[in-house]
Amino acid sequence: MESVYSTLTYWLVNHPNIANFTWTEGETLGSTVFFVSGVVTAYLSATFLLRHVMVSLPSLGPRILKPITAVHSLILCLLSLTMAVGCTLSLASSSDIVPSHPTARFFRAICLPMDVKPSGPLFFWAQVFYLSKILEFGDTLLIILGKSFQRLSFLHVYHHAVVVIMCFLWLRTQQSMFPFGLVANSTVHVIMYGYYFLCAVGMRPKWKRLVTDCQVLQFLLSFAFGGWMFQEHVFGSGCSGFWACAFNGVFNASLLALFFNFRSKNYANKTRLDTWAEMVKDVGKKAIRSKKTD
Numbered sequence: 001m002e003s004v005y006s007t008l009t010y011w012l013v014n015h016p017n018i019a020n021f022t023w024t025e026g027e028t029l030g031s032t033v034f035f036v037s038g039v040v041t042a043y044l045s046a047t048f049l050l051r052h053v054m055v056s057l058p059s060l061g062p063r064i065l066k067p068i069t070a071v072h073s074l075i076l077c078l079l080s081l082t083m084a085v086g087c088t089l090s091l092a093s094s095s096d097i098v099p100s101h102p103t104a105r106f107f108r109a110i111c112l113p114m115d116v117k118p119s120g121p122l123f124f125w126a127q128v129f130y131l132s133k134i135l136e137f138g139d140t141l142l143i144i145l146g147k148s149f150q151r152l153s154f155l156h157v158y159h160h161a162v163v164v165i166m167c168f169l170w171l172r173t174q175q176s177m178f179p180f181g182l183v184a185n186s187t188v189h190v191i192m193y194g195y196y197f198l199c200a201v202g203m204r205p206k207w208k209r210l211v212t213d214c215q216v217l218q219f220l221l222s223f224a225f226g227g228w229m230f231q232e233h234v235f236g237s238g239c240s241g242f243w244a245c246a247f248n249g250v251f252n253a254s255l256l257a258l259f260f261n262f263r264s265k266n267y268a269n270k271t272r273l274d275t276w277a278e279m280v281k282d283v284g285k286k287a288i289r290s291k292k293t294d
């Protein structure tokens with residue numbers, strides 16, 4: 001166990017490329033306002049144009065689309081896992097935190113000191129997370145190519161566009177709360193892309209609602225910890241990137257409202273008991289079927 005921990009810590013925290021990483025505006029990949037505005041504009045224009053072009057074209061059949069979707073979702077699932085573990089280990093091994101302070105490492109995930117420099121493992125993972133959000137544009141492309149236009153919702157396009165701006169601000173303003181946001185969102189995305197992967201390989205899981213509940217939970221937790229950060233910023237020693245945190249808070253609030261709407265439309269008449277009953281029924285049916293074939 002000890003050797004797994006030290007191997008992971010070397011490759012995800014102490015490797016020279018990670019430990020010596022520095023985010024420099026204009027030098028690091030994607031680090032300019034021009035880049036982020038260009039990427040978001042290109043995403044929105046391409047989505048709008050392709051959506052209209054595809055109406056008159058045939059959809060790519062499931063034979064082509066499903067394997068591509070499966071590979072795309074699997075890559076994002078594994079990348080999310082790597083980012084969640086990498087960022088957690090980076091927090092756990094921050095050498096500048098006094099080890100005797102029990103909550104100090106957790107506190108670092110919520111409030112970064114005012115003079116923090118955008119360098120080291122935490123900022124390395126923020127940069128990977130930022131670039132991964134551009135990779136997530138593939139979700140939209142797959143939806144459009146498959147002509148599943150009902151899934152091209154406002155929630156989907158709004159989330160994919162604004163999340164890139166949010167991540168850029170994390171880096172540019174050395175925003176407090178980003179380590180928490182990164183670990184929470186990557187963990188949720190392990191489950192979400194795991195769900196999408198299973199759907200793409202034809203094994204539609206029964207726990208779709210759990211995925212949505214985890215997404216809602218991450219936003220609720222961000223408000224709870226945001227309150228803590230706010231009081232530390234106002235009454236304590238201050239937290240870096242406070243105004244970007246406010247932007248992040250408004251974005252999270254809008255997503256929370258959209259997710260409550262999604263929840264009420266998708267799971268309206270189903271109680272948790274109904275979902276469990278369906279799962280048990282399904283397992284029963286499978287058992288009977290396999291007995292018959294024996």
Ligand SMILES: CC(C)(COP(=O)(O)OP(=O)(O)OC[C@H]1O[C@@H](n2cnc3c(N)ncnc32)[C@H](O)[C@@H]1OP(=O)(O)O)[C@@H](O)C(=O)NCCC(=O)NCCSC(=O)CC(=O)O
Pocket residue numbers: 069070072073138139140142143148151155156159185188189192195196197199200208209211212213215262
């Ligand atoms: C359970 C959810 C994750 C997804 O709900 P949906 O109603 O979209 O899910 P669904 O049951 O229709 O999904 C199954 C279908 O998605 C296809 N699919 C597979 N991989 C995919 C991918 N990477 N991107 C988009 N679609 C994909 C499958 O092949 C399958 O198609 P077929 O049906 O043909 O077999 C939900 O909680 C949710 O997030 N809904 C909002 C929609 C959305 O775009 N979410 C992601 C961005 S928001 C986000 O990510 C917030 C966050 O940060 O947490």
